Amino acid sequence: MAIEGNPSQLVGIVTLLGAAVVAVPLFKRIGLGSVLGYLAAGLAIGPSGLGLMSDAQTIIHVAELGVVMFLFIIGLEMKPSHLWSLRGQIFGLGSMQVVLSSVLLTAVGMAFGYSWQVSFIAGAGFVLTSTAIVMQVLSERGDMQTPRGQRIVSILLFEDLLIVPLLAIVAFIAPPDATITHGAPVLQKIIFAALSLTILIGAGIWLLNPLFRVLAKAKAREVMTAAALLVVLGAALLMEVGGLSMAMGAFLAGVLLSESTFRHQLEADIEPFRGLLLGLFFLGVGMALNLDVVGENWRIVVAGVLALMMTKAFCIYCVARLAKSNHSEAIDRAILMAQGGEFAFVLFTEALKLNVISAEINANITAIVVLSMALTPMVVVLHKRLGGKITASLDGVEEPRDVQASVLIIGFGRVGQIASQGPLAKGAKLSIIDSDPDVIRAVEPYGFKVFYGDGGRPEILHAAGALQASVILVCINDKHAVTRIVETARQECPHTKLVVRAFDREHALELVKHNADFVVRETFEASLQMAKHAVVLLGSEPQEAEDLISEVRSRDAERFALETTGGLFAGRALVLGNIEYIPPPRAEEDEPKDG
Incomplete structure (x- = not known):
């Protein structure tokens, strides 16, 4: 067997599972949550800890499928009519937050002495909130279906849509020789993206439900599970080929199946894989925190984390208040979404490849994003303990005045x-x-x-x-x-x-x-x-x-x-x-x- 010839693979798997099994229950027991437990476990076994695991980026790349599956399950809960009712929040609230945050975060980078191109890349990457962390916290709090949770989900969806235009902007501001060598024309990217989206929607409308009906008649449970995984991963692959977010593809597939009679079966089949891979993703993020880089450039990294998180939190709070959310909800949203996200790594890698940023800058801003992701669960727990209960927005709610009834x-x-x-x-x-x-x-x-x-x-x-x-x-x-x-x-x-x-x-x-x-x-x-x-x-x-x-x-x-x-x-x-x-x-x- 292959494992007998290469036992290190099995040792790695056992190490990952053992770290999660020990750390997560411990952190949940002391009230710090599962996300922080995974991050701490990853840091402990990674290169900056005990050195038991070294290839954090590979783990993150594989475990991003956990985020993909999470978005598929969220999509199953959102019927097209419900998603259409959120269009104002997705494009209105989302665009307000993204535009304001991008401008101010770019200004922060320029205040640190970097060019506007480098500042924009760092700021734009930090605008893309971590879907995995935010969704996990919302799920643990039971806020996913509440109005305030739906507003956060709407903003995350809009941010996921940004990955293609942001990559196009990176190609536009890159040096001409880098674009010729590495980049495809912007128009070609847009066409591929539109084509992938069209194929996915067409398959969702005319192909998926008949496929599951045929498989259901076969009465083979394992084939239904395989088909569920095929739909999620196939949608993710199609979107990635088109240059879009894998998570967005899985979400759209979920939405297209939200009114299917097989919705609950699909959710039950995907859930175990989603939970395991999402935990693996957080482990990978913890492993990716390079303490050597942080130590060598600690001043710029610490200052960058504080400046970018505080600026983004300020922008989110202002947008929430402009959208008539109350103070406590605006503070909660600002704290929960103040970090950078996993899609920042994609943006930074593309910018490095096109020579927009240097390898040193890439290492620093990557460390800043990872550190912000690690800090967010701690800040959420601290706010929960010190900030009191979140009061819901009273927007659109009336108090009674001289009502008469039996x-x-x-x-x-x-x-x-x-x-x-x-x-x-x-x-x-x-x-x-x-x-x-x-x-x-x-x-x-x-x-x-x-x-x-x-x-x-x-x-x-x-x-x-x-x-x-x-x-x-x-x-x-x-x-x-x-x-x-x-x-x-x-x-x-x-x-x-x-x-x-x-x-x-x-x-x-x-x-x-x-x-x-x-x-x-x-x-x-x-x-x-x-x-x-x-x-x-x-x-x-x-x-x-x-x-x-x-x-x-x-x-x-x-x-x-x-x-x-x-x-x-x-x-x-x-x-x-x-x-x-x-x-x-x-x-x-x-x-x-x-x-």
Whole structure:
């Protein structure tokens, strides 16, 4: 076997896997994240560390497929209609950020004493944010599908589109003899790029779905996996041949398959390869950090990292604020996108080949980009610990003003949306408030008018129509906030019925003490339904199972009644599961006073 004759290959693979297995769980455990763990592991085993691995660039080149697969999976989540709805953010927000950053970053290079050509190459390379790092952080935070996450993804997509015009500009500013020797005509590059794009879109529309239908009928799982890899790598190769970004090709392939019935199968097939190769990419970046170069030119490298990252962060913050993002979101975006990216290496290599920059400058700016990529996860973690929670933008969100409705719903997440269906079917007029602007914007396309507000504040309750409402549904998932809202609503609206979502039994008891009218534990009914199906599967008849579950409900209601203080809740109906427990009435003089 080949490995028996050349065991060093196997040693290298084991070294890479061992470094990742040790470093990543350790860094995640101490709260520094997986990206920083991979980078640290790469630095430790690379030429600047223990010297166990030496060929970092080869590893990065292979592992860029992880970035490619990540963009394919992102594309699967974006239907063409959704991508079209983001066109303003992609070309508007993206172009604003790129143009402003390019100008100021070029000015920084010139302030360091370099020519405008060298300054432009360094600045343009730094404009291209690391898709791998940003996407990984967004994925770990669960922000990929949020509006603020979608804005960041839109900017990244626009930056990926820049690689062809930037390479064309490099060829344009290169010395004439270098262009003749190495470069293809700009018009030829544009034609190849357009042709590759056309072929990919055509294949996506007319070829891919029929191909997967044929393979699905063959019922060979391994062939489906091979076909998924073929689509991703084939799209990446086609774009690379056309001079475009491989990641952009994979993303477009994902978008073209986003409405396919095979979308979920493709995602499941690609995911293991994506995660492994993306981790390998970060390992390669860590290995590529040449501490010798940093040591010999530490002044220019350190100054360059600080100047370029701070300038880019400033540009991103300004653009975000101009686009009406709030301060915390703008700061978060600036910190997350302030580094250079993996496509900078492609740009620098082309510039070196065409004699636009020298080998020494290439080594320095490459070290600056790699160092900025390594610093970003650390800065993100530091900001998370010191900067507090990110508040969502209130752009396009209204506060309630003198709303009148028969039902007020506080909290419009999963529970609130389902709970609204009954009153809507009855024909009731709804007033809805929520404290999450992202939720408010997400439900707007479905015809729901949701106002921004904290249901625990008396003035918000009054503005949302709580005094005129017959029923208030409290559906949020923060039990402390629920209790506070019930207290406030009972004091401000003593005659309005309160139907409240409880976190668990203990929380339900607490809400009853605060005079909630109907308390529904969020997991109780779903758990009983599971229990009923289990009883049927054990051999019982459906009616017998229903009777058993009804008995469980009844006993739970009796226990709950015994746990409440006798007499305190007389006259209030409490829904415990599906059993309504009504304590005996008490004398009018015993009614609790307001407050």
